[in-house]
Amino acid sequence: MARKPRPLTDTEVHDRLYAAAEALGDAPGATTRGNTAIATARRALVMLQLSLVKAMEESTDKLDGVRNQD
Numbered sequence: 389m390a391r392k393p394r395p396l397t398d399t400e401v402h403d404r405l406y407a408a409a410e411a412l413g414d415a416p417g418a419t420t421r422g423n424t425a426i427a428t429a430r431r432a433l434v435m436l437q438l439s440l441v442k443a444m445e446e447s448t449d450k451l452d453g454v455r456n457q458d
Contacts (some may be wrong), residue, residue, distance in 0.1 A: 398444050402437055409433040 396404070412430055417423030439451040450457055 398440060402440050405433050405437045405440070409437070 409430060412426060412433070417426050435453055436451070439453050443449065443451050
């Protein structure tokens with residue numbers, strides 16, 4: 389039977405968000421739709437990183453800029 393993975397700490401979550409952003413690199417998409425998708429993904433990952441750090445500093449479970457967290 390497969391084991392459930394252990395929950396990630398906030399720091400581990402941040403590290404993975406950072407790694408995901410780094411993995412996307414900075415090259416533009418070759419098409420408008422590809423560029424739109426990758427640019428949006430980059431912005432979303434940065435926003436999530438910043439929101440997580442802010443929430444950690446404020447000791448809150450709510451991430452700014454993320455809706456429906458309940």
